[in-house]
Amino acid sequence: xxxVSGARWKRWLSLYLPLGAFVIGTLFPFYYMAVTSVRPDxxxxxxxxxxxxxxxxxxxxxxxxxxLLFRETLFARWLLNTLIISVLSTAIALVCGLLAxxxxxxxxxxxxxxxxxxxxxxxxxxxxxxxxxxxEVIRSFRLSDSLWALILTYPTxxxxxxxxxxMGYFRTIPKELEECAQIDGAxxxxxxxxxxxxxxxxxxxxxxxxxxxHAWNEFIYALVFLSSATxxxxxxxxxxxxxxxxxxxxxxxxAGALLGSVPVAFIYSFFxxxxxxxxxxxxxx
Amino acid sequence: xxxPAESATPTxxxxxxxxxxxxxxxxxFRRASRTERRExxxxxILLTPALVMLGLFVAYPFVRGIWxxxxxxxxxxxxxxxxxxxxxxxWNDDIFRRAAANTFIYTxxxxxxxxxxxxxxxxxxxxxxxxxxxxxxxMLLPWIVPTVLxxxxxxxxxxxxxxxxxxxxxxxxxxxxxxDWLGGPVMAMGSVILVNVWRGTPFFAITLLAGxxxxxPDVYEAASIDGANPWQxxxxxxxPLLMPVTTVVMLFSVIQTFADFQLVYILTGxxxxxxxxxxxxxxxxxxxxxxxLGEGAAASLAxxxxxxxxxxxxxxxxxxxxxxxxxx
Numbered sequence: 001x002x003x004v005s006g007a008r009w010k011r012w013l014s015l016y017l018p019l020g021a022f023v024i025g026t027l028f029p030f031y032y033m034a035v036t037s038v039r040p041d042x043x044x045x046x047x048x049x050x051x052x053x054x055x056x057x058x059x060x061x062x063x064x065x066x067x068l069l070f071r072e073t074l075f076a077r078w079l080l081n082t083l084i085i086s087v088l089s090t091a092i093a094l095v096c097g098l099l100a101x102x103x104x105x106x107x108x109x110x111x112x113x114x115x116x117x118x119x120x121x122x123x124x125x126x127x128x129x130x131x132x133x134x135x136e137v138i139r140s141f142r143l144s145d146s147l148w149a150l151i152l153t154y155p156t157x158x159x160x161x162x163x164x165x166x167m168g169y170f171r172t173i174p175k176e177l178e179e180c181a182q183i184d185g186a187x188x189x190x191x192x193x194x195x196x197x198x199x200x201x202x203x204x205x206x207x208x209x210x211x212x213x214h215a216w217n218e219f220i221y222a223l224v225f226l227s228s229a230t231x232x233x234x235x236x237x238x239x240x241x242x243x244x245x246x247x248x249x250x251x252x253x254x255a256g257a258l259l260g261s262v263p264v265a266f267i268y269s270f271f272x273x274x275x276x277x278x279x280x281x282x283x284x285x
Numbered sequence: 286x287x288x289p290a291e292s293a294t295p296t297x298x299x300x301x302x303x304x305x306x307x308x309x310x311x312x313x314f315r316r317a318s319r320t321e322r323r324e325x326x327x328x329x330i331l332l333t334p335a336l337v338m339l340g341l342f343v344a345y346p347f348v349r350g351i352w353x354x355x356x357x358x359x360x361x362x363x364x365x366x367x368x369x370x371x372x373x374x375x376w377n378d379d380i381f382r383r384a385a386a387n388t389f390i391y392t393x394x395x396x397x398x399x400x401x402x403x404x405x406x407x408x409x410x411x412x413x414x415x416x417x418x419x420x421x422x423x424m425l426l427p428w429i430v431p432t433v434l435x436x437x438x439x440x441x442x443x444x445x446x447x448x449x450x451x452x453x454x455x456x457x458x459x460x461x462x463x464x465d466w467l468g469g470p471v472m473a474m475g476s477v478i479l480v481n482v483w484r485g486t487p488f489f490a491i492t493l494l495a496g497x498x499x500x501x502p503d504v505y506e507a508a509s510i511d512g513a514n515p516w517q518x519x520x521x522x523x524x525p526l527l528m529p530v531t532t533v534v535m536l537f538s539v540i541q542t543f544a545d546f547q548l549v550y551i552l553t554g555x556x557x558x559x560x561x562x563x564x565x566x567x568x569x570x571x572x573x574x575x576x577x578l579g580e581g582a583a584a585s586l587a588x589x590x591x592x593x594x595x596x597x598x599x600x601x602x603x604x605x606x607x608x609x610x611x612x613x
Contacts, residue, residue, distance in 0.1 A: 019409050019420070022402075026424055026487065032449060033438040045447060055449050092338070100335035108321070109328040117600060119335070122343050124537075124596050126544030128565035129589065132572040132582045133350030134342065156342040159335050188327065217431045219547045220565075224573055235433040239551070250441050257434035268429045272422045275429070279488070280495035 097162025123160030169203030403489020
């Protein structure tokens, strides 16, 4: 009996406590973001060492910061822009990635291996390596300061990922499935579209969720390619309109940060398993 | 197929057996090559959309970036060819040298901390019986929420006058005076690393956990029977078996951390006094904020040699892994 309770005590100390501390540390910034977004201004700017200061909650919650966000900034527009850009760039990336992945995983052709490696390498190219010349390219295509600048450039980091993930997925689908369809008189393309793609649906969903959150997250291209207030995405709009010089409007900033995070967090919460499988699949290759 | 065989038979009669076989072989090759050619065509069609996108918006900008780095372009002016003058200028620029050193320090500390913490959390999660799914799901939040938005929350938490972190540390009795988190060069760099670790650890923990779950528990049992203690079990069994996953996760993380922009841009803007710039933030400052496109392109391309080495290593590692799997 003593040994059992000793083991339980040890388990608390080595497992539950550190894990609990880690989770609290992980989630605290979001909690603080939420509290700040409903805290009235007169309560917010109190020096940290003043007594009777309760930073963890507020007894007079207000929606004033959210109201300001919609009244005095174009937040609703930014939300819409972010949504349009994320959905369209994800769709483009999924179509390109799906077709390319099928070719690379299933067809034999010269240079196939080299092309696969080439696509994998572009997956590793960080956005910050190319943003200046890419901005020039965007300008010469006359796409500057238009949503299309992002809709067309985001797929560059989404396609390699989708291709890589779906290639792995196609390899798990037995070839016999297609061969049966072809014996039954279907062409190769019909077998691909009617048999293989539907079976790959879970993989497509995983890739789509992952790509969508990536597109929603992107910052530097949006910062460099867009300039007018009506075209901004949420991260850019919040940072550029609610920070004036050295003055940070923390209430509206945190309200904007919260509202900008909720859609991805919401979608993510429905598809946690797909997201995790995409993430770990991308690593396994 | 009957058609080539029939046509081969009448002419084949007077010929020796070898020639007949060769003719059949040739027919087979022709037939195969026809389907092969159709397969090539299909592959080409399927690959075209992806290749066009990547060509236009990755390969072309890359070439153009190399060219731009050799010009003295500023916004609105094409610029003249100046050879390597931009690179020489950067090499003699103290801020750039500082940024280069910072990038390596940032990458080194952040990735090793993420690996250590991520490994510990993964091992703990693997030992956990219930709660695993909910913990895993909530742990990933820093990874999916837009980095700029969560970094803004950190910036607010690090505020010089209203810092909640100071408040907590003060009330726990750890500090008596306020800590200026983003004030001095060393402190600011440390804070940026802290936020990067906060954001990146979940990725390590979850992918390493996925790796851990593929290890057969019998291996551990065998090791315990042989008298290995937990420490030995980790270094002799878990660590080597997890190595493939660890290496790939590390390489991904090294590339992303090395090329990071958002954390520094939001938290310090490269300050105080340009002491916390990374390659990317300094390239942005030169190329976009002050509009010297040529110099900015050169500054971001300065990341290329290191990234290239990492990618080469990664390709080599993956190929090696595939070879191993094939022979097994």
